[in-house]
Amino acid sequence: MRTELLTVLREAGDYVSGQDLCEKFGVSRTAIWKGINQLKEAGYEIEAVQNKGYKLVSVPDSLSEEELKSIRRTEWVGEEIFYFPVIDSTNTKAKQLAEEGYPGGTLVVAEQQDAGKGRRGRSWESPRGMSIYMTLMLKPEIDPNNASMLTLVAALAVSAAVRKLTGRPAGIKWPNDIVMNGKKICGILTEMSAQFDYVNHIVIGIGINVNNESFPEEIAQMATSLYLETGERYNRAALMEEVWEQFEHYYAAFLKTEDLSGLVKEYNAHLVNMHQIVSVLDPKEPFEGKAMGITPRGELIVDTWESRKLVSAGEVSVRGIYGYV
Numbered sequence: 001m002r003t004e005l006l007t008v009l010r011e012a013g014d015y016v017s018g019q020d021l022c023e024k025f026g027v028s029r030t031a032i033w034k035g036i037n038q039l040k041e042a043g044y045e046i047e048a049v050q051n052k053g054y055k056l057v058s059v060p061d062s063l064s065e066e067e068l069k070s071i072r073r074t075e076w077v078g079e080e081i082f083y084f085p086v087i088d089s090t091n092t093k094a095k096q097l098a099e100e101g102y103p104g105g106t107l108v109v110a111e112q113q114d115a116g117k118g119r120r121g122r123s124w125e126s127p128r129g130m131s132i133y134m135t136l137m138l139k140p141e142i143d144p145n146n147a148s149m150l151t152l153v154a155a156l157a158v159s160a161a162v163r164k165l166t167g168r169p170a171g172i173k174w175p176n177d178i179v180m181n182g183k184k185i186c187g188i189l190t191e192m193s194a195q196f197d198y199v200n201h202i203v204i205g206i207g208i209n210v211n212n213e214s215f216p217e218e219i220a221q222m223a224t225s226l227y228l229e230t231g232e233r234y235n236r237a238a239l240m241e242e243v244w245e246q247f248e249h250y251y252a253a254f255l256k257t258e259d260l261s262g263l264v265k266e267y268n269a270h271l272v273n274m275h276q277i278v279s280v281l282d283p284k285e286p287f288e289g290k291a292m293g294i295t296p297r298g299e300l301i302v303d304t305w306e307s308r309k310l311v312s313a314g315e316v317s318v319r320g321i322y323g324y325v
């Protein structure tokens with residue numbers, strides 16, 4: 001009932017009378033009062049005024065199931081939400097749920113991870129209380145060869161959500177790091193289970209540094225948080241919600257053609273590598289060139305003195321030759 005109570009108060013944005021709440025939920029005034037008190041204990045500020053009712057004044061920075069469910073405005077993302085105070089990795093859990101038969105759109109969220117995974121077998125520092133760790137599980141009917149483009153779709157969604165919430169520029173470092181002022185605020189790890197012509201499931205794991213005040217020395221040079229860049233703290237559930245609303249929008253565009261043709265322009269507009277000299281760390285043949293944007297398949301176009309090369313995500317890593325980006 002706490003979730004429903006919160007949803008009603010949230011949607012009303014104004015006072016809702018105790019009587020209306022009783023009728024809506026078919027419960028006694030005491031039951032409503034108890035529910036309100038539980039929400040208050042969880043950190044929600046709720047004003048109670050005689051003859052007017054209850055009004056939600058402020059919400060805590062909580063990722064509890066009731067908070068995530070009541071803030072949800074998406075159409076299909078998060079129809080099933082699993083929240084864990086601590087988990088090994090939200091990606092691992094999402095894969096397990098896919099195998100257990102949960103539908104695409106299932107979301108796994110954690111307050112803390114003790115075996116958070118990064119790209120290229122690295123680990124992802126996942127302290128509690130200040131960041132976002134979440135994974136969306138999909139079961140799309142697409143060609144497995146097109147799945148890697150979803151990671152760029154997710155990057156578009158996160159960068160758009162961050163810009164909307166903070167009002168600051170948030171760029172994309174190809175293929176899928178989100179950066180602010182040249183430092184990374186978000187990493188995305190996409191993993192797939194597939195037959196040669198059939199996708200079993202895809203999990204898109206997103207880690208966003210939101211309210212972190214500092215980073216371990218080894219990564220402080222290249223990692224940052226929204227708080228460190230803007231001086232403001234952000235509500236993590238609100239940011240999550242915005243990311244998934246944006247994702248539904250960009251994902252629909254991707255599904256139309258099963259590639260990024262409808263998104264190339266927008267992606268390139270936020271690509272921090274655009275027209276920069278990049279160093280492509282191809283294990284076979286490293287080279288340098290000028291990044292010219294992405295192709296409709298999400299490859300990075302790099303012009304060298306001799307020729308134009310297309311770089312595929314996953315095969316190589318790209319580094320700006322001046323600084324991190």
Ligand code: BTN
Nearest residue numbers: 089116117118119187188205207
């Ligand atoms: C990167 O190396 O840039 C990708 C980092 C991805 C981290 C996120 S946090 C939520 C999800 N669960 C994981 O174990 N990893 C991803």
